[in-house]
Amino acid sequence: MTKTTIPVHLDINGHHHELQLEPRVTLLDALRERLGLTGTKKGCDHGQCGACTVHIDGERVLACLTLAAQAEGRAITTIEGLAREGELHPVQAAFLEQDAFQCGYCTSGQIMSAVACIREGHAGSDEEIREYMAGNLCRCGAYPHIVAAVRQAAQEFAA
Amino acid sequence: MTVHNIRVGQSKRGDASDGTLAEAIGGRLSRVDGPAKITGAAKYAVEQQLEGLVHAVLVESTIASGKVRVIDAAAAEAAPGVLQVLTPDTIISLKTAADWFGTPPPDKPYCPLARDITFSGQHVAAVVAETFEQAVAAAALVKVSYDETPSIVDLSDGKAGDGIPIDAMTKEWGDASTAFASAPVRICAAYNTPREYQAPMEPHGLVARWEGDHLTVWEPSQWLDGMARTYAEWFGIPFGNVRLVSPYIGGGFGSKALALSHGAVAACAARMLRRPVKLVMTRPQTFTGYGGRAATRQTVTIGADRDGVIQSIVHRGVNETSMDGMWVEPLGSVTSIMYATPNFSSKQNVVRVNSVVPGAMRAPGENPSAFGIESAIDELAYEVGIDPLEIRLRNYAEQDPHAKKAWSTRQLREAFAAGAERFGWARRSPEPRSMRDGNQLIGWGVAAGTYPVRRAYGEAVVRILADGSVEVESSSIDMGQGTYTILAQTAAETVGVPADNVVVKLGDSRFPRAGVTGGSRLAGVMTGAVYKAATSALDQLVGLAISDPRSPFHALQANTLVVANGRIASPRGDGPDVSIAELLNSVGRDHIEAKGDTMPANSTAEDRYKNYTTIAMSVPHTEGDYSRHSWCAHFIEVRVDEDFGTVRVSRVVSALDSGRLYNPKLAESQWKGGIIMGIGQALLEEGIVDRRHGRIVNDNLADYLVPTNADIPDIEVISVGIPDLHASVLGGKGVGELAIVGIAPAIANAVFHATGKRIRDLPITLEKLI
Numbered sequence: 001m002t003k004t005t006i007p008v009h010l011d012i013n014g015h016h017h018e019l020q021l022e023p024r025v026t027l028l029d030a031l032r033e034r035l036g037l038t039g040t041k042k043g044c045d046h047g048q049c050g051a052c053t054v055h056i057d058g059e060r061v062l063a064c065l066t067l068a069a070q071a072e073g074r075a076i077t078t079i080e081g082l083a084r085e086g087e088l089h090p091v092q093a094a095f096l097e098q099d100a101f102q103c104g105y106c107t108s109g110q111i112m113s114a115v116a117c118i119r120e121g122h123a124g125s126d127e128e129i130r131e132y133m134a135g136n137l138c139r140c141g142a143y144p145h146i147v148a149a150v151r152q153a154a155q156e157f158a159a
Numbered sequence: 160m161t162v163h164n165i166r167v168g169q170s171k172r173g174d175a176s177d178g179t180l181a182e183a184i185g186g187r188l189s190r191v192d193g194p195a196k197i198t199g200a201a202k203y204a205v206e207q208q209l210e211g212l213v214h215a216v217l218v219e220s221t222i223a224s225g226k227v228r229v230i231d232a233a234a235a236e237a238a239p240g241v242l243q244v245l246t247p248d249t250i251i252s253l254k255t256a257a258d259w260f261g262t263p264p265p266d267k268p269y270c271p272l273a274r275d276i277t278f279s280g281q282h283v284a285a286v287v288a289e290t291f292e293q294a295v296a297a298a299a300l301v302k303v304s305y306d307e308t309p310s311i312v313d314l315s316d317g318k319a320g321d322g323i324p325i326d327a328m329t330k331e332w333g334d335a336s337t338a339f340a341s342a343p344v345r346i347c348a349a350y351n352t353p354r355e356y357q358a359p360m361e362p363h364g365l366v367a368r369w370e371g372d373h374l375t376v377w378e379p380s381q382w383l384d385g386m387a388r389t390y391a392e393w394f395g396i397p398f399g400n401v402r403l404v405s406p407y408i409g410g411g412f413g414s415k416a417l418a419l420s421h422g423a424v425a426a427c428a429a430r431m432l433r434r435p436v437k438l439v440m441t442r443p444q445t446f447t448g449y450g451g452r453a454a455t456r457q458t459v460t461i462g463a464d465r466d467g468v469i470q471s472i473v474h475r476g477v478n479e480t481s482m483d484g485m486w487v488e489p490l491g492s493v494t495s496i497m498y499a500t501p502n503f504s505s506k507q508n509v510v511r512v513n514s515v516v517p518g519a520m521r522a523p524g525e526n527p528s529a530f531g532i533e534s535a536i537d538e539l540a541y542e543v544g545i546d547p548l549e550i551r552l553r554n555y556a557e558q559d560p561h562a563k564k565a566w567s568t569r570q571l572r573e574a575f576a577a578g579a580e581r582f583g584w585a586r587r588s589p590e591p592r593s594m595r596d597g598n599q600l601i602g603w604g605v606a607a608g609t610y611p612v613r614r615a616y617g618e619a620v621v622r623i624l625a626d627g628s629v630e631v632e633s634s635s636i637d638m639g640q641g642t643y644t645i646l647a648q649t650a651a652e653t654v655g656v657p658a659d660n661v662v663v664k665l666g667d668s669r670f671p672r673a674g675v676t677g678g679s680r681l682a683g684v685m686t687g688a689v690y691k692a693a694t695s696a697l698d699q700l701v702g703l704a705i706s707d708p709r710s711p712f713h714a715l716q717a718n719t720l721v722v723a724n725g726r727i728a729s730p731r732g733d734g735p736d737v738s739i740a741e742l743l744n745s746v747g748r749d750h751i752e753a754k755g756d757t758m759p760a761n762s763t764a765e766d767r768y769k770n771y772t773t774i775a776m777s778v779p780h781t782e783g784d785y786s787r788h789s790w791c792a793h794f795i796e797v798r799v800d801e802d803f804g805t806v807r808v809s810r811v812v813s814a815l816d817s818g819r820l821y822n823p824k825l826a827e828s829q830w831k832g833g834i835i836m837g838i839g840q841a842l843l844e845e846g847i848v849d850r851r852h853g854r855i856v857n858d859n860l861a862d863y864l865v866p867t868n869a870d871i872p873d874i875e876v877i878s879v880g881i882p883d884l885h886a887s888v889l890g891g892k893g894v895g896e897l898a899i900v901g902i903a904p905a906i907a908n909a910v911f912h913a914t915g916k917r918i919r920d921l922p923i924t925l926e927k928l929i
Binding site for chain 1: 239291296357361412439824829831861866867872874
């Protein structure tokens with residue numbers, strides 16, 4: 001059989017991973033199917049729902065629309081890498097306190113988007129939060145509580 | 160261990176502003192499964208990492224009606240990594256399983272891959288390969304040719320006809336047509352709702368693994384025992400040989416209660432290949448792999464006197480079903496109970512179209528029913544010139560007009576009052592188009608909603624362990640409603656331990672059984688079962704403490720002891736004060752275990768099996784002397800752009816009666832979720848059918864529009880419920896489905912108030928307003 005895989009080196013949550021992948025493998029499937037990092041969710045596989053949001057070099061990216069090979073040599077952060085030394089990230093803590101989720105399936109993506117949204121400076125008002133969090137669908141309808149959680153975390157960062 | 164297993168103490172508490180301790184029943188304890196969900200640690204069903212796992216991808220029909228002529232699988236079979244292509248000719252044969260009522264099935268084989276096509280998107284083949292990518296690529300190489308026949312694409316198809324009368328849906332009293340004919344005020348209108356889809360964020364899928372004749376299925380499930388029964392019947396193996404595991408469910412909204420054909424395909428593939436198989440639907444497949452809410456048509460005629468007092472309601476409804484399945488969406492369910500009327504008639508037909516059989520979606524029946532009657536009464540209000548809130552009070556049903564029984568509780572009047580006060584309804588200018596802000600027309604609308612209290616039975620085990628902690632087990636599930644949390648609260652309060660010391664394990668069919676999580680029944684059922692089991696465990700604990708010769712309380716000769724905060728003491732305050740762990744240690748016990756259930760006394764094993772694996776034993780909401788329902792009133796403000804006809808919901812105040820709330824923080828979230836799904840239904844959601852091939856054109860999340868964060872304003876919910884002990888052991892009524900009921904008509908009514916245009920056809924999109 002001809003060689004159909006390529007070596008891909010991924011830096012995820014500060015850990016280095018060496019994988020042998022077909023070039024068509026998405027970052028999302030590499031995370032979920034090859035590395036057991038299932039915190040990043042697959043909701044549509046077409047960039048429509050936001051459940052697969054991760055950070056690459058600090059920016060929010062849809063892992064289902066990113067080939068794993070495209071992320072080589074760049075710093076990938078997933079939901080599993082957000083809490084530091086067992087301390088929840090302030091956005092995670094705010095999501096729990098505000099009950100900003102129900103089923104939890106969109107939550108990883110919401111939290112990763114929210115962290116970036118605040119970092120981008122797009123959490124200045126509820127209106128702005130709603131707009132810049134609109135790419136992450138939540139069918140349980142936690143939106144008002146997501147807004148409250150992002151607002152709370154943004155204020156903690158500003159303080 | 161695949162089950163959820165988190166201690167309450169890892170989560171933050173809610174506030175205790177209402178005076179209730181957060182961890183007691185009724186307290187605002189934060190979700191105990193929250194830490195797992197916010198850190199990505201929560202493993203959903205298909206995320207199991209199994210040795211030797213292979214991947215299956217479905218191939219679906221591209222016609223709506225006809226026969227498969229040939230499936231050419233040669234190219235797919237030759238593709239890299241492919242292990243097997245399953246077709247109707249190669250897949251192993253299954254037996255037909257009973258339906259969810261437990262009706263004995265016909266003795267004929269069941270094939271989850273179709274030769275005879277009755278809808279577009281039907282599974283015709285599946286490809287199994289070593290990797291997901293290989294399976295996806297090979298599935299695209301499967302060539303299917305068809306002999307296509309004409310199809311009936313939807314209700315508006317000229318070939319659809321009037322359908323089949325469903326006599327069981329007929330509700331009549333008085334003489335509705337005569338009373339209507341003689342009424343001084345008469346209104347008549349038709350109301351339509353389109354196909355709508357549950358669209359849970361987690362797509363349907365499963366991992367199936369065989370070990371000999373034992374099947375384990377990791378699958379998101381609203382009903383472990385019912386689905387396990389179906390798998391067992393398909394494969395002709397004992398019920399006990401099937402284990403369903405579903406620790407977390409990424410949203411269901413009615414769609415994950417039944418074992419479906421894709422599950423059969425995956426389980427067959429696993430059996431044929433002797434390897435665990437993972438099959439997850441693509442997002443487009445979730446629009447045809449199971450049914451969403453059926454499209455509906457209703458006509459509502461109301462005859463009233465000039466004061467707006469209803470004399471007669473005549474209601475006719477139609478919903479679509481599939482060619483070979485039967486789905487009845489009970490369209491007269493709200494129509495027949497919301498308002499007092501001396502004369503009433505409701506009838507319903509079902510029309511067969513080339514669609515997947517429709518299914519349950521949040522408040523099936525009540526939701527479209529309320530769109531009809533709650534729009535119609537608004538039309539009557541304008542016809543007679545009475546405030547839309549006032550006309551609802553004027554026709555208030557003091558008892559169930561259909562069952563002729565007293566309400567167990569009906570805080571609807573209180574809901575109208577509380578909602579109106581908070582919303583500022585009294586400041587509403589009655590005339591349409593009379594309120595505006597620049598080029599935005601402002602409209603205020605009101606509508607009521609209701610959902611019956613569906614009751615069933617459940618079991619739970621409560622264990623008090625040697626370290627003083629408490630463990631709860633049940634095969635019920637948590638798809639976001641908060642089952643983990645409220646059962647921890649129930650066990651903690653009943654036994655008398657801190658909620659930190661309770662571990663709740665759900666989502667495994669090996670645990671004590673539970674019926675379907677649907678119809679908003681689970682919280683009432685399971686808090687009752689856990690309460691009983693925990694009470695029994697507590698009795699054992701206290702009994703041991705009083706009577707065991709080794710107990711430090713033995714000499715006290717007390718009649719009873721008090722357990723609180725994990726410690727045991729005499730109620731008089733004399734004698735010892737020891738921890739549960741110390742007591743168990745002193746009497747030489749490593750645990751105390753009690754099973755509790757809410758089944759009637761003398762239930763046989765057969766009764767129990769039937770109760771947990773079918774819905775045949777659900778208790779009618781009108782059983783005995785009372786009619787039991789949740790109630791709500793929604794007050795909604797919309798802003799309609801006068802030039803473009805775009806509608807924005809700008810304010811929502813809803814007052815709801817779900818009886819006693821086991822955890823208001825989580826109940827409020829569910830209510831808001833229902834309201835938001837209702838906003839989607841009112842303004843966005845519609846399955847669009849291609850008229851040539853009967854395909855759902857917008858079968859994805861970019862084209863089937865669900866609400867985004869930017870579509871949703873702040874939402875205020877107010878609880879007006881009181882404990883209803885006719886409804887459940889601890890006094891709660893249904894929460895999850897109630898709040899969506901009445902949202903769409905409240906918005907349509909607000910849009911009429913804003914624009915003077917009555918939209919009777921959902922969703923309310925801009926082209927209908929300009």
